[in-house]
Amino acid sequence: MTATSFPDAGHPVPGQEISISEFGAQRALAILAQSGKDNAGVRVFIKSGGCSGYQYGMAIDDRELEGDTIVVDRGVKLLVDRMSLPLLRGSEVDFVENMMGGGFTVHNPNATSNCGCGHSFRTDGAQSPDGEGSGGCGSH
Structure with missing residues (x-):
């Protein structure tokens, strides 16, 4: 497990x-x-x-698994598994409220294409895994 802790600053740490x-x-x-x-x-x-092609997921978890990267930011412990980390590196988790309600979202600098609903993305030059990803936002 890789544990990384950062001070609770008002902005992301480089x-x-x-x-x-x-x-x-x-x-x-x-x-x-x-x-x-x-x-x-x-x-x-x-x-x-x-x-x-890819979809974000979030869950409350009290387990720290082998290979997890753990970041504490603004008092919140964020856990990312080793397979997800390369696609999430540099991302910011946010909460957005709009007319349809509200929810958590991810601002991902690695995403080169996003679905209109903001829950899925593709990286530069990447094909949809296993031929998936041709559906609309309702296919989550």
Whole structure:
């Protein structure tokens, strides 16, 4: 397990693997407090699928798995598995509210193509894994 901790600054630390916005941290801390899980964090991961080839996932997790990168930003523990890290490096987790409600999103500098709903993406030159990704945003 790779543990990385950064000070709770008001902005991402250069070279930081993954970060969370101030509003995202406020929402995440509230959700984590209600989870009933001691020492829980937000697991951010990538899976195949979605309209652009890859899809973001997030879950409350109190487990630290072998190979995880752990970043503490703005008081929130972010856990990323070793397979997802290259696609998430430099990303910021945020919480966005709009007319359709609200939810967590990922601002990913590695994504070269995004689905209109913001939950899936493709990296430069990458094909959709396993022929997936041709559906619209409703295919999540």
